[in-house]
Amino acid sequence: MHFDQSLPRRTSLSLILSALVALPATARAEQPAVVTVSARKEPVVKKLDKTVHDVSDMARAANGTAQDVLQSTPGIALTADGQIAVKGNSQVTVLVNGKPTAMMAGDERAVALQTMSGADIASIEVITNPSAAYNANGGAIVNIVLKRNRKPGTRAQVQGSAADHGLWNVGASGDLTRKDFSVNGSVAYRRDGTQKFRRSAVDWNNPLNGDAGSTLQTSGIFVRRKVESAALGVDYILSDSESLSLATRYNARRSHPRLDTLNATRDHAGQRIFHRISEGPNEQSDNSASLGYSRQDSASALKAMVQRSETDTLIDKSYSDVYVAPARTASDSRGATRSARQLTQATLDWSRASGHGQWGMGVDLQDEVNDLANYQASVDRVSGAETPDPATTNGYAVATTLGAVYLTDQIRHGQWEALLGGRFERMALRVRPAQGAGQRGHWQAFNPSMHLKFAASDSTELTLSYRRSLQRPDPRDLNPFTTYIDAQNLSRGNPGLQPQRLTSWEIGADTEMGKLSASVSAFHRTSADTVADARSFADKVLVTSKQNGGQARSAGMTGSLDWNPDAALRFGVDGGIYRVALTTPDLHGPVRQDGTAGYMNLRASYSAGADNVSLDAHGQSSAITALGRQGSTSSVNLSWKRQLTKTLSLTVNASDLFDGSKRSYRTDASTFRQAGYDHFVARRLYVGFVRKFE
Numbered sequence: 001m002h003f004d005q006s007l008p009r010r011t012s013l014s015l016i017l018s019a020l021v022a023l024p025a026t027a028r029a030e031q032p033a034v035v036t037v038s039a040r041k042e043p044v045v046k047k048l049d050k051t052v053h054d055v056s057d058m059a060r061a062a063n064g065t066a067q068d069v070l071q072s073t074p075g076i077a078l079t080a081d082g083q084i085a086v087k088g089n090s091q092v093t094v095l096v097n098g099k100p101t102a103m104m105a106g107d108e109r110a111v112a113l114q115t116m117s118g119a120d121i122a123s124i125e126v127i128t129n130p131s132a133a134y135n136a137n138g139g140a141i142v143n144i145v146l147k148r149n150r151k152p153g154t155r156a157q158v159q160g161s162a163a164d165h166g167l168w169n170v171g172a173s174g175d176l177t178r179k180d181f182s183v184n185g186s187v188a189y190r191r192d193g194t195q196k197f198r199r200s201a202v203d204w205n206n207p208l209n210g211d212a213g214s215t216l217q218t219s220g221i222f223v224r225r226k227v228e229s230a231a232l233g234v235d236y237i238l239s240d241s242e243s244l245s246l247a248t249r250y251n252a253r254r255s256h257p258r259l260d261t262l263n264a265t266r267d268h269a270g271q272r273i274f275h276r277i278s279e280g281p282n283e284q285s286d287n288s289a290s291l292g293y294s295r296q297d298s299a300s301a302l303k304a305m306v307q308r309s310e311t312d313t314l315i316d317k318s319y320s321d322v323y324v325a326p327a328r329t330a331s332d333s334r335g336a337t338r339s340a341r342q343l344t345q346a347t348l349d350w351s352r353a354s355g356h357g358q359w360g361m362g363v364d365l366q367d368e369v370n371d372l373a374n375y376q377a378s379v380d381r382v383s384g385a386e387t388p389d390p391a392t393t394n395g396y397a398v399a400t401t402l403g404a405v406y407l408t409d410q411i412r413h414g415q416w417e418a419l420l421g422g423r424f425e426r427m428a429l430r431v432r433p434a435q436g437a438g439q440r441g442h443w444q445a446f447n448p449s450m451h452l453k454f455a456a457s458d459s460t461e462l463t464l465s466y467r468r469s470l471q472r473p474d475p476r477d478l479n480p481f482t483t484y485i486d487a488q489n490l491s492r493g494n495p496g497l498q499p500q501r502l503t504s505w506e507i508g509a510d511t512e513m514g515k516l517s518a519s520v521s522a523f524h525r526t527s528a529d530t531v532a533d534a535r536s537f538a539d540k541v542l543v544t545s546k547q548n549g550g551q552a553r554s555a556g557m558t559g560s561l562d563w564n565p566d567a568a569l570r571f572g573v574d575g576g577i578y579r580v581a582l583t584t585p586d587l588h589g590p591v592r593q594d595g596t597a598g599y600m601n602l603r604a605s606y607s608a609g610a611d612n613v614s615l616d617a618h619g620q621s622s623a624i625t626a627l628g629r630q631g632s633t634s635s636v637n638l639s640w641k642r643q644l645t646k647t648l649s650l651t652v653n654a655s656d657l658f659d660g661s662k663r664s665y666r667t668d669a670s671t672f673r674q675a676g677y678d679h680f681v682a683r684r685l686y687v688g689f690v691r692k693f694e
Helices: 007-022 025-029 057-062 064-070 108-115
Strands: 045-047 051-054 075-079 082-084 093-095 121-127 142-145 153-163 167-177 181-205 213-235 244-256 259-267 270-278 281-296 301-317 319-325 333-352 355-379 386-388 392-414 417-434 439-455 462-473 482-486 491-492 500-513 515-537 541-566 569-584 590-610 611-620 623-625 628-630 633-643 648-655 662-668 672-681 684-693
Touching: 025 108, 051 386, 051 392, 057 611, 057 648, 064 075, 064 108, 064 142, 064 181, 064 633, 082 142, 082 500, 093 333, 108 213, 108 244, 108 281, 108 333, 270 684, 301 541, 417 462, 515 569, 515 633, 569 623
Parallel strands: 093 142, 491 541
Antiparallel strands: 045 051, 051 121, 075 082, 121 142, 153 167, 153 684, 167 181, 181 213, 181 672, 213 244, 213 259, 244 281, 259 270, 270 319, 281 301, 301 333, 319 333, 333 355, 355 386, 355 392, 392 417, 417 439, 439 462, 462 500, 482 491, 500 515, 515 541, 541 569, 569 590, 590 611, 611 633, 623 628, 628 662, 633 648, 648 684, 662 672
């Protein structure tokens, strides 16, 4: 947390203006003039350790989701299936209002972003090299800041939209602010949907017995979700310097996808063709609550927060096999994966102004529990009796405790500004299987950070940043058992995984030249003890596990250019090119490969009277992966917003106009070769409205 010494002056000015507005009419009549003070909110604000993008008026956000907003944010590359990268760094932590939540971790994050309303988001903070004040979990940070209006008065708004495929959403929000308290809330209902096409072809060989064969899977599905969400926030002013805040959120998602996967397998016994049909249901619910206290005076600031968030997920894996060749009676299986994640966090941040700037310190305590249960059983079609499969029916819990203390010192001297920090972390991890002995691990590390800025002139700044951090293993990768994925794939975790160790450097320059602003930076990142896939075969089925031992290095350049010729027209472009080198363990030893990748984002907007038209286009090149490659993707989005009246607006969003979200992939390992694609169809046409009441 950084304390701004100019805040008391701004607060005093606000109090003076508020007092003038509150004067009786007779008193105001005696004033020689009425002065109105207003300020236009800057769309992009660059700070020493982060860049803040104001998205509160983004036309695409009105009908879209958090994923749409992030995809349109400079510096962020986001695929249709929810994979995030920041300036080429795929190790990304997503925060909500500066804090981690259970729904923004693991596999649930993609669904959470695809169903969170973009209209609720005020700004996006992009932090490429987090300071010691942040628990970055090894990578960059994207912080989603939600809207929270604290201006005096009462306001409300209703919004809704409809799209092709029978999709629609509606929501309402409002806020009430009085002298010493403020209340805000929202409710929304969304009929969401995603169309998916997949193809996977595998040629495999088992080095243990010499068996070889091939498998082919193809599927198409339209997943329709029902999404309910609600939020409530309360702020109470205890005194001129103290306040309390309470925030709660709830989300629920349900779907009944009918998935028909065609499977064709061939080995020495011949060819088998069958359809595997499943219908769900799949469910996910999230809830969170936080209580915060802040105290701020002219020289210091104190913030304390306690938060609890939970995510519960059910993925039904029941299926029916309908055989084509050789023909035989269909067989049924009952299965499900249930997971529950609870995250409890307490933080304390204190900063104080000093003669050279300000220094701060803090404590961050986190306790996370992931409880997972897998069930798979064959079903007798006549009697309905179920026979559990002992190989894929299991349960386990992963408990992670993280304690951290940090110290930061922000120094200003002439043209120089520096933010130095150190973070000491201790992590304890316990894997507790339902049956058998558990496993424990303890790690501790001191991770320094450094951010430097030099004002070369009134319009040009030079920056340098450094960060070292740990990234703990994903709890699902610690599964000591085997889990059913689909007809030809099983997953098996590794409870002995170690944290990855990451180091990042970045040097850059920012400049403004009249109506142009530009930035350029170069970076270098390394990863040790990198977690990589380990593949084997069990009864002619591919089994994927995890292991440490990989190494990763990347270096490249990124840049951005924004041109605002007048108040109505804006252009922007940002992109990067980088080279990646990976060392991945394989059956016969490490495999070393390197390749060049890049991304580019284009933005343009034009305002004329009541109309605003904006276009954003995104492209990601093909890139190497562990033992393989993945193909390129693209997206072009167009939005039109018309202000019909002062309080009513109409918005039309056309997403992924050229259907460029299909991503191919290829893997070449010593025991198998795999090629295929995932196509998450993101092409949509939304028409919506926003009606405000003030």
